[in-house]
Amino acid sequence: MQPHLKRAFTLLAIIIIAFIFVRSLAVPGSFGEYGWYRGDSVNELRSQDIEYAGSRTCGDVGCHNTLYSIWNQSRHKTVNCETCHGPSEKHASNIRIMPEPADDSRDFCGLCHYNRVARPDGFPQVDPETHGQNLRCAYCHNPHKPWFV
Amino acid sequence: MMENLVWGYIYPNEAEIQWSILIVLYPYITGLVAGAFIASSLYHVFGNKDIKPVARFALLTAFAFLCVAMLPLLAHLGNPQRALSIMFTPHLSSAMSGFGYIFSFYFIVVVLEIWLAFRVDIVNAALNSRGWKELLYSALALFSYDISEKALEADEKLGRKLAIIGIPSAAFLHGYVGFIFGGIKANPWWSSSLMPIIFLMSAIVSGIALLILLYLVVMRIKKHPINHKTLYSLAHYLWVFLIVAVVLEMLEIISIKYEALEEIEIIEHLLAEKIAFTFYGIQLTMGALIPFILLLLVGVIKNRDKLKVAMVAISSMFILIGVFAMRWNVVIGGQEISKSLAGTMTYVPVFFHHEGVLPAIIILIIPFIILRVVTYILPPWKDMMEENEEVAVSSE
Numbered sequence: 001m002q003p004h005l006k007r008a009f010t011l012l013a014i015i016i017i018a019f020i021f022v023r024s025l026a027v028p029g030s031f032g033e034y035g036w037y038r039g040d041s042v043n044e045l046r047s048q049d050i051e052y053a054g055s056r057t058c059g060d061v062g063c064h065n066t067l068y069s070i071w072n073q074s075r076h077k078t079v080n081c082e083t084c085h086g087p088s089e090k091h092a093s094n095i096r097i098m099p100e101p102a103d104d105s106r107d108f109c110g111l112c113h114y115n116r117v118a119r120p121d122g123f124p125q126v127d128p129e130t131h132g133q134n135l136r137c138a139y140c141h142n143p144h145k146p147w148f149v
Numbered sequence: 150m151m152e153n154l155v156w157g158y159i160y161p162n163e164a165e166i167q168w169s170i171l172i173v174l175y176p177y178i179t180g181l182v183a184g185a186f187i188a189s190s191l192y193h194v195f196g197n198k199d200i201k202p203v204a205r206f207a208l209l210t211a212f213a214f215l216c217v218a219m220l221p222l223l224a225h226l227g228n229p230q231r232a233l234s235i236m237f238t239p240h241l242s243s244a245m246s247g248f249g250y251i252f253s254f255y256f257i258v259v260v261l262e263i264w265l266a267f268r269v270d271i272v273n274a275a276l277n278s279r280g281w282k283e284l285l286y287s288a289l290a291l292f293s294y295d296i297s298e299k300a301l302e303a304d305e306k307l308g309r310k311l312a313i314i315g316i317p318s319a320a321f322l323h324g325y326v327g328f329i330f331g332g333i334k335a336n337p338w339w340s341s342s343l344m345p346i347i348f349l350m351s352a353i354v355s356g357i358a359l360l361i362l363l364y365l366v367v368m369r370i371k372k373h374p375i376n377h378k379t380l381y382s383l384a385h386y387l388w389v390f391l392i393v394a395v396v397l398e399m400l401e402i403i404s405i406k407y408e409a410l411e412e413i414e415i416i417e418h419l420l421a422e423k424i425a426f427t428f429y430g431i432q433l434t435m436g437a438l439i440p441f442i443l444l445l446l447v448g449v450i451k452n453r454d455k456l457k458v459a460m461v462a463i464s465s466m467f468i469l470i471g472v473f474a475m476r477w478n479v480v481i482g483g484q485e486i487s488k489s490l491a492g493t494m495t496y497v498p499v500f501f502h503h504e505g506v507l508p509a510i511i512i513l514i515i516p517f518i519i520l521r522v523v524t525y526i527l528p529p530w531k532d533m534m535e536e537n538e539e540v541a542v543s544s545e
Binding site (some may be wrong): 001002003004005007008011012019023026027031032036116117118119120 | 261
């Protein structure tokens with residue numbers, strides 16, 4: 001083979017070897033251990049702190065019984081406490097640690113209730129421009145018992 | 150506002166169209182690459198001497214567009230640094246995972262072929278220049294300056310082998326892009342085994358059209374007379390491939406209509422309401438029928454070169470627009486029908502957005518800048534001029 005072609009193919013071989021080398025560095029060692037993902041991620045996820053206590057904790061322990069039983073009967077019963085009030089595991093295990101106050105902005109309610117073409121017809125939707133005179137939703141609606149205006 | 154964009158019944162997650170104008174651009178640019186490459190191999194492999202003046206220029210054009218072929222996808226993904234993951238850990242059950250490897254393989258073939266085609270020029274430039282130019286060309290020559298007859302013979306041998314590998318890999322590269330769409334069984338407008346070959350044929354058509362336009366522009370800038378033999382030969386191939394491409398596209402539509410499966414109603418709605426203008430107007434009339442007639446006339450009319458050059462130029466321009474419309478009708482059209490087969494959505498392009506029209510325009514301009522730079526380093530003009538002078542002399 002001509003020397004210049006030899007050089008060209010050597011260069012090509014170097015590029016391919018460099019790719020294989022970089023790949024071996026970039027792909028984590030535990031990749032593919034269980035499936036098409038990093039095997040170590042299973043342990044990492046498992047060792048993360050628990051953030052959410054679950055709605056039942058709020059009612060079962062007896063602290064927020066009244067609100068819980070109202071919410072439990074309402075149309076919002078599929079929306080968990082922590083959806084609005086934020087992750088509360090720390091609060092559940094130590095009541096001195098208060099969770100963040102609930103987000104009661106119009107846009108937060110609007111995540112579910114602003115008009116969207118993809119939502120089913122019967123779903124309660126409003127046009128934020130014309131509905132409610134820019135007041136906070138909770139000014140008229142009780143989020144724990146919607147339609148209780 | 151959204152209400153006006155939706156017709157009939159759609160699923161909740163379909164209201165927003167995810168694959169934007171950038172995904173229209175991706176098969177378009179890849180197609181130009183494959184087309185320009187195949188145009189160059191008409192000379193390099195099939196030995197059509199008429200194509201010789203533009204053969205090396207076509208390789209550089211393919212290279213310039215190949216450099217940006219990934220950009221629309223990277224801009225669309227929003228997390229371009231993750232792009233390498235598809236090459237590091239490709240999941241074989243996904244058709245998309247092949248792109249990195251197919252693209253890289255093709256890139257190597259194109260670069261090697263350009264290197265071999267320009268090696269004599271590179272070595273001469275390295276020997277006859279000083280300073281940074283000498284360094285640049287010496288590096289490009291890999292510091293090996295052997296241009297003896299024996300060396301060139303070896304080059305030519307390898308070049309021919311590469312071109313023979315290059316044609317199937319160009320066909321594979323673009324057939325594969327068609328396969329990404331054709332393999333989606335959930336979408337009746339895409340799911341078709343004809344899709345890869347339709348994409349490939351329209352790619353060749355658009356690549357040759359681009360090459361013709363670039364050739365005409367270059368000759369005008371260089372103020373050199375056009376080599377009519379080359380131009381008409383390219384126009385002839387353009388005409389033949391255009392016929393094949395349009396026949397395949399029509400076969401696809403006809404078989405959908407004739408089979409009349411459950412999706413027929415929504416596809417008829419799509420063709421009549423959603424993409425009527427871009428399909429019948431631009432893709433078929435402007436991009437196929439008018440160029441077909443004009444190119445036919447170019448083949449029939451004797452003499453009157455000025456008129457014929459204008460007709461070839463107009464056909465090429467219309468074909469480039471028509472093929473873009475074809476990509477649009479496939480990519481956007483396919484997403485505008487709901488999986489419910491009972492409703493449609495509408496794609497509204499935005500201008501200033503990372504997936505908007507502005508980045509699409511920028512991405513379309515970049516290859517021309519790259520081409521300017523590459524042709525500055527490796528000027529292919531000599532081929533175009535030499536032939537011309539012969540023609541000019543003989544016609545006088």
